Amino acid sequence: MTRDKKKYKLDDKSINQLIYSSKILNLATISKNGIPHLVPMWFVLDDQLNINFTSYYKSQKIVNLKRDNRIVVMVESGIKYQELKGITIEGIAKMDSNKELILQTVNSITAKYGVNRTASDIDNIINKRVNVKIIPKKITTWDLSKS
Numbered sequence: 001m002t003r004d005k006k007k008y009k010l011d012d013k014s015i016n017q018l019i020y021s022s023k024i025l026n027l028a029t030i031s032k033n034g035i036p037h038l039v040p041m042w043f044v045l046d047d048q049l050n051i052n053f054t055s056y057y058k059s060q061k062i063v064n065l066k067r068d069n070r071i072v073v074m075v076e077s078g079i080k081y082q083e084l085k086g087i088t089i090e091g092i093a094k095m096d097s098n099k100e101l102i103l104q105t106v107n108s109i110t111a112k113y114g115v116n117r118t119a120s121d122i123d124n125i126i127n128k129r130v131n132v133k134i135i136p137k138k139i140t141t142w143d144l145s146k147s
Contacts, residue, residue, distance in 0.1 A: 010141035015087055016049075022075040023113070025051065029064035029071055029093075036072075037064055044108040046133065051089070052105045054129040062130055065093045071134060082145055090138040096131045105131050 010018065025043040028036045037060055043053045051073060055062050065071065071093040076086030096102075103126055110117050117125075 008142045008144065008146050010085060010087065010143050014085070014143065015139075015141060018077060018085055018087060019045065019051075019075055022077070024075070025053070026074045026076075027053075027061065027071065028073070029061045030068045031060070031064055032067065037061060042109050042113055044105060044112055046105075050136075051134040052108075052131060054102055054105050054109070054125070054131050056128050057130055062095070062132075065095060065132065069093045069095075071132075073134060078144070082147060084144040085142065087139060087141045089134060089136045090140075091134045091136045094133045094135055096133065098131070099126055102126050102129055102131045 023042070025041045026038060027041045028038045031037045039061060041053050041055075043051050046052050069092050070090075072088060072090050074086060074088045076084065078084040103122070106117075106122055106125055106129070109115070110122075
């Protein structure tokens, strides 16, 4: 017997709460040999509620995204089976080298995670990084507390 997947979906309010409360984003890109490259990332939401993060130009995830801009991300919560909630977003990574945008994302991440960075640290980061915005194409959610 198959499960009614609609029964386990998160509503919009729960999706927003889960994303806002999450600190780590699991991010997958496609490596040159086709195997997923999976990494944990810090992230923030922009004014349009799109996920943004920055990364070094030479990082493997950025190299992969330059070759193939498809991306999948996941946030989740819970320990016990009946507590598990999550969201996966399949989408397109929009990379941007605009220094103001990178600065805005870096400053938002600095505030969200309580990172101690000097102005010099931030200048160095901005010059070596790219901003990535995730444009969602498919969203899947689950809430196993509804079991």
